[in-house]
Amino acid sequence: MRLSKALIPTLKETPSEAQIxxxxxxxxxxxxxxxxxxxxxxxxxxxxxxxxxxxxxxxxxxxxxxxxxxxxxxxxxxxxxxxxxxxxxxxxxxxxxxxxxxxxxxxxxxxxxxxxxxxxxxxxxxxxxxxxxxxxxxxxxxxxxxxxxxxxxxxxxxxxxxxxxxxxxxxxxxxxxxxxxxxxxxxxxxxxxxxxxxxxxxxxxxxxxxxxxxxxxxxxxxxxxxxxxxxxxxxxxxxxxxxxxxxxxxxxxxxxxxxxxxxxxxxxxxxxxxxxxxxxxxxxxxxxxxxxxxxxxxxxxxxxxxxxxxxxxxxxxxxxxxxxxxxxxxIIWPQAIAPWRAAILNLRQGDATTDTLCEQLYQALGADALYDDREERAGAKFAEADLMGLPWQLIVGPKGAAKGMVELKHRATGERFELPADEALAKVRA
RNA sequence: CGGGGCGUGGCGCAGCCUGGUAGCGCGCUUGUUUUGGGUACAAGAGGCCCCCGGUUCGAAUCCGGGCGCCCCGACCA
Missing domain, CATH: 3.30.930.10 (Bira Bifunctional Protein; Domain 2)
Structure with missing residues (x-):
């Protein structure tokens, strides 16, 4: 799912009716x-x-x-x-x-x-x-x-x-x-x-x-x-x-x-x-x-x-x-029931290198991925990815992308790994 | 069902007490800027002030009724 097209209305502030x-x-x-x-x-x-x-x-x-x-x-x-x-x-x-x-x-x-x-x-x-x-x-x-x-x-x-x-x-x-x-x-x-x-x-x-x-x-x-x-x-x-x-x-x-x-x-x-x-x-x-x-x-x-x-x-x-x-x-979803297995964060939407790598990752993961392809600041994408709680975040920035590297973040533990794209994919799929 | 609270732009709220024709932050649109943790500046759009009735020259504001929603308790998968 491409986040830019999805009906996933996230909120920065908490509606007053919700307590817990x-x-x-x-x-x-x-x-x-x-x-x-x-x-x-x-x-x-x-x-x-x-x-x-x-x-x-x-x-x-x-x-x-x-x-x-x-x-x-x-x-x-x-x-x-x-x-x-x-x-x-x-x-x-x-x-x-x-x-x-x-x-x-x-x-x-x-x-x-x-x-x-x-x-x-x-x-x-x-x-x-x-x-x-x-x-x-x-x-x-x-x-x-x-x-x-x-x-x-x-x-x-x-x-x-x-x-x-x-x-x-x-x-x-x-x-x-x-x-x-x-x-x-x-x-x-x-x-x-x-x-x-x-x-x-x-x-x-x-x-x-x-x-x-x-x-x-x-x-x-x-x-x-x-x-x-x-x-x-x-x-x-x-x-x-x-x-x-x-x-x-x-x-x-x-x-x-x-x-x-x-x-x-x-x-x-x-x-x-x-x-x-x-x-x-x-x-x-x-x-x-x-x-x-x-x-x-x-x-x-x-x-x-x-x-x-x-x-x-x-x-x-x-x-x-x-x-x-x-x-x-x-949220921190257990893998088995997470709405998607991984989020792909394109930190510089519009940059040919990051766009290309993100598209490749998205094609590879298909229905298991939520691709944040919006024109948003990196900070906003990080915050929303953490909010939505998918087990993995594939973070694609211009510096890494130029070398074919992505950062893989594990939502539950907060661990981050700098990895070649294919290794990150393998880890997500494991 | 007892007790309490709230209803104002998409969200969070102020204004109400002491009536004079609606404001702030976020979000949204456009532009510039920024470019790895919700950036900054500028210009915009957007409101039956929950509904109905009353009081008044004038009601978001006062009064009456209704509806909706939330919280505490009792109750429940």
Whole structure:
């Protein structure tokens, strides 16, 4: 992308509505614009991040055999009357009426809908288990939206649902989801910790929240240092992984157990703050019973499938990652989800030597590069590159360019290398 | 939902108390300058002062109502 042509409206000053770092930086770096309280438009750079996160989420869901579907944002109130939640959900549910006065709602979640779909189409135990998921916009009419995308009303969420024959199957599914989630967060490039959680409004017996560590997180977290070095990508057995995750100490402040904490060797104790970016639930037959979803078993008897649901806040993750990874100058994107891998800074736009070298670099990197080809001062380009936080900056000035040299800056560490152009390219691509 | 605050050019703000027809910084346009960390100078463009109503000779300013947005708390993926 050529910055001179891109819709990436960066801001030198912080709009007054933004208080916390991620919100400020998302606005300043031109990722989003607010359209109404808690409702945001995603601009090209922001959308690229959102898409990259969704892609990783999708790959890890597919890996464990989940199947992607896409359910609508608008749902019928009747569906929710079946489970009894239409009345129970309260004002957070945005209720709307169509021209025929039919009651509709903008879905805050999809348990009812997916249960109806599976119920209407799955009749035999032979067709279980099923694990559909989708990545779709949701709406919860929060009393008080805040923190930008971290607590918006409209948000992008991956929500998955599982239907198993029995508890053992459901528990196995639950464990494989936990592993998939930890793999997902690790691939994104952040440290996430699963914590035992309350089941809240959704109801059920077994639930974990996933918190990523960020100094500005809304809840205090206590955990064993083992989580800092855990390797979900290397784990192969969901049972063993689950065992390890749930026996290593981790708790949010409201669940913190001082006596258990006292057992942890001091050098392994870690305290910090966390932002919840996902939650998983096992809730048994709550919805299958309420919505009369029964299938015929091998013995010819009807039974209710065992269910669970599993969410990842995709749009919230964007904000959460920035909370975890930024400095005074701007965002520091993890490589896997950075909108572009590298920025090319042409320090003297219009100079034949720098123009030529920059064009070569841009051609070589293609879609992975954001080329700052604007007529701007070097200082402005540096400042904006740091703000936007791409992992690498290829800095091309007239002196270096004459010798085929560029300066490669690593955003996360601030390291700079004077390198021949092809070596710099190799490093960026590595 | 309780409490507080704000709404003036694209962004950040002053002006409002003590009514007299709108200003500053940044950004934008043009030119010169500068050329490796948001350069300097000059000349420009750009405003239904959130909306509606009232008071007044006159309202950004005072009064009433409405809308929007933010912050703290309770609540939440």
């Amino acid at each position: 770092a991620s919100h400020r930086l998302m606005l300043r770096a031109g990722l989003i614009r607010q359209m109404a309280s808690g409702i945001y438009a995603w601009l090209p750079a922001g959308l690229r991040v959102l898409t990259k996160i969704a892609d990783i989420v999708r790959e890890e869901q597919d890996r464990i055999g989940a199947q992607e579907v896409l359910m609508p944002t608008i749902q019928s109130a009747d569906l929710w009357r079946e489970s009894g939640r239409y009345e129970a959900y309260g004002k957070e549910m945005l209720r709307i009426t169509d021209r025929h006065d039919r009651e509709l709602l903008y879905g805050p979640t999809n348990e009812e809908m997916i249960t109806a779909i599976v119920r209407d189409n799955i009749k035999s135990y032979r067709d279980l288990p099923q694990m559909p998921y989708h990545i779709q916009w949701k709406f919860r009419d929060e009393v008080r939206p805040r923190f930008g995308v971290l607590r918006g009303r409209e948000f992008l969420m991956k929500d998955g649902y599982s239907f198993d024959l029995d508890f053992d199957g459901a528990f196995r599914t639950y464990k494989s989801i936990m592993l998939a989630y930890m793999r997902t967060f690790q691939r994104i490039g952040i440290t996430a910790i699963p914590m035992r959680a309350d089941t809240g409004a959704i109801g059920g017996d077994l639930s974990h929240e996933f918190h990523i560590l960020a100094p500005t997180g809304e809840s205090g977290v206590f955990f064993d240092a083992a989580f800092e070095t855990g390797d979900a990508l290397g784990a192969t057995d969901p049972d063993a992984f689950y065992e390890q995750m749930t026996t290593t100490y981790a708790a949010t402040d409201e669940k913190h157990d001082e006596s258990a904490w006292a057992q942890i060797p001091p050098e392994r104790k870690r305290e910090g703050r966390g932002i919840e970016v996902g939650q998983i639930f096992y809730f048994g037959t709550k919805y299958s019973k309420a919505m009369n979803f029964a299938v015929t078993g091998a013995d010819g008897q009807k039974f209710y499938p065992e269910m669970g649901s599993y969410g990842i806040g995709v749009s919230r993750l964007v904000g959460a990652i920035i909370e975890a990874r930024h400095d005074e100058a701007g």
